[in-house]
Amino acid sequence: MGTSSSPRSSITPELRRQFQTEGYFVLPAIVPPAQVAMMRETCATFIKNYDAEMDAAGVTQQGINIKGSRYFIANRHRGSRLGEFIFSDLMAEICRATLGDSAYLFWEQFVVKGPEKGAKFSWHQDSGYVGTPHRPYITCWVTLDDVTEANGTVYILPYSRAGSRDLQPHVKNAETNDLEGYFGADPGDPVIVPAGSIAVFSSHVFHRSGFNTTPHWRRVYLPQYSAEPIRRADGSLVAFAEPFLEDGKRVAAAGPGDADTRAS
Known part of the structure; x- marks a missing residue:
């Protein structure tokens, strides 16, 4: 798929129907190369910073980050260039096609698996981690490297094969602390x-x-x-609620200059 296609022409009626019936769609090679490069550079900077902090402390693990193995780098868009992608035309069109004319940034993070390392993750629904009733949101799983079964890609279980499109009970895996909600034999689609x-x-x-x-x-x-x-029972926000679309129109501009001024 060429990068010259507009986001609107890339999200076809067939993909919209697939999202409604099966809960997902995939857009191959849709992100402009310059934005991929920017996200790679941003990710590398954060990893370098984490490694320096661990070296200074004489440790190889900081929270759930393990040096050279895995990194979970969350909510660093403020003060970085990530807003150029988060609030881009492409992401606006994806939100319109899935959520409708209203959209908020809820969360963002890098997930990095090191060479010949990196954790696996059990079957789960992202909503299983929220802990309060809410309308389903969307995850945009953006590849910064080619992904295969060998390097730990994501496997998706369509609604029709999961047997439900509703949030299911999850239990914590005692070994990994992952929440798990599907225990069937279907391997999913890589x-x-x-x-x-x-x-x-x-x-x-x-x-x-x-x-x-x-x-x-x-x-x-x-x-x-x-x-x-998305709010808890006491009214507090679960994560972010940074306005992106209102009545189908963008209310957040793409670019680093806006990153520190959005409400959360």
């Missing part, structure tokens, strides 16, 4: 796409991922968007 692709799926879609068994990094960026602010 997303095998080049760098610059996006798998878009509902927070009610079951998905999992495997180990990275290759000698190369596997880097993914994950912005998530909701149709409305």
